Amino acid sequence: MNGIDWLKTLPPTASVQRETEILEALASEDLRSAFYWYAVPISSPGHKGLIAVGSDAIAVGRYFDDQIRVNLTAEGAQRLCDLLGMQMPTAKMLDAAMDVSIPMDPCLFTPDKQGKIAVTDPITGSKVVTPMSSKTAMGAHSRRVDAVRAGRDNLGANCGKAWILDSAIQAQYAASGVWSGCNYGWYSPLAPNWNPPKTRRLWQPVSTKHNLQHVDYSQVYLPFGRNMLVDGVLMAVRDVLADPELCKLLTYGGPIEDRHPGVDVQALFNELSPDPREIPLAELPMRIIQAAHFTPRSQREVDLIVLHVMQVSESKGVAASVAKAMSLPSGRQASVHYCVDADEIVQCLPEHDIAWGSQGANDQGIHIEHAGYSEQTAAQWHDQYSQRMLARSAKLCAGILKRWGLPCEFQDAESLLAGDAQGLTTHLEVTKACQLAKTRGLKTSPFFAAKSNHTDPGRSFPIAEFLTDIRMHM
DSSP states (O other): OOOOHHHSSSSSSSSSHHHHHHHHHHHTTTTTTOOOOEEEEEEEEEEEEEEEEEESEEEEEESTOOOOOOOOOOHHHHHHHHTTTTTOBHHHHHHHHHHOOOOOOOOOOOOOOSSSSEEEEETTTOEEEEEESSHHHHHHHHHHHHHHHHTTOOTTTTTSEEEEHHHHHHHHHHHOOEEEEEEEEEEEEEEEEEEESSSSSEEEEEEEEEEEOOOOOTOOOEEEEEEEEEETEEEEHHHHHHSGGGGGGGSSSSSSSSOOSOOOOOOOOOOOOOOGGOOOOOOEEEOOOHHHHSEOOOOOOOOOOEEEESBBBBOOTTHHHHHHHHHHHHOOOOOEEEOOSSOEEEOOOOOTEESSSSSTTSEEEEEEESSSTTTOOHHHHHHHHHHHHHHHHHHHHHHHHHHHHHHHHHHOOOHHHOOOOOOEHHHHHHHHHHHHHHHHTTSSSSSTTTOOOOTOOOOOOOHHHHHHHHHHOO
């Protein structure tokens, strides 16, 4: 049965019966839509993790072009997790998924004074005005999400709002004696609210104003796995959420329960949660801003990733700003392949072209700029901004190393001079190699004639931790 045919059979208005039929359909492998699992990086001071996230909101309909993303109450979302062996997320887990999601604007409908919305009925194709909780609204929203996704099968975390786990649920119950659902999501740079660390804007901040039975067209379930990697070790999300230290990987507060405390435990139907080590890493969305100054090549040998810092403050949008500066023909004659900040990666050159990043290591190097200063202290490299940025860069580096068949090993100046170095190095080590080549009179070395006096990314750059993070992705 396809999604539209199934939708025709569903009760038209929200009810216990309708949600029961939805859950029964999702329990069926013949009706539940296919989705892909991705491993998504998540971090806290001193710890690195990978969580498993589904590529799209869970839906009914066997094919992507006819699926219907279902709407669930907060209670229904928890029962679905019990049924399929999945995990209700936290705000931080949803934020981590958004960090690697394809760009998607939320699909909002504006309600009238009666709380109804004007939509195109996916069954009849006619224009109708309908309650936000109707099956017509459910199907119409799903069709709009299809249009925004435009056939992209990558992770699309902004396909609706989410019922989440948060300490606010327990606080609300303590105040009223009534369990509520905790609502969160719909990210947009135009939205008026912020997520807890104030790194992303969204329409729905953490809120417990809805009861456990509230439902509308926006309330979907993005699959999250019950298992995760913590510092390379497989753990249950349940145990991580309960640990006073490790819980910081998944929450912006302290330990919380791994399921909604106001919903009775249901029998487990099928453990669908994967081992994060066995699923692909979600690809980071990436803008391209072409650098103006470089040496074009159709192919070349690559031996090194060369790490740099931009010598600019850690701030939002700095990767794009530096990339745009390098795109100007009248600008400084320098370029790199990638610019990275805490929020995004911008590609400036294809990897087969030669960037003008550091003389002596240009022909064989892929160059990556990072926000910050070479004078940063170890503590500054461990602040929230830098850690988010380095988590992005580690995944980028892992992909580069795998594409070019290179080892995840650090190469110092002496190794560079030896002539067969492969792996990662820094602009600082390139400068040292240039100085040593001149001091030793190594005229055949590419470093002898090169000019370099840069010391980035600095002596306090956490290279050992960075290599460990990269290896988690390889």
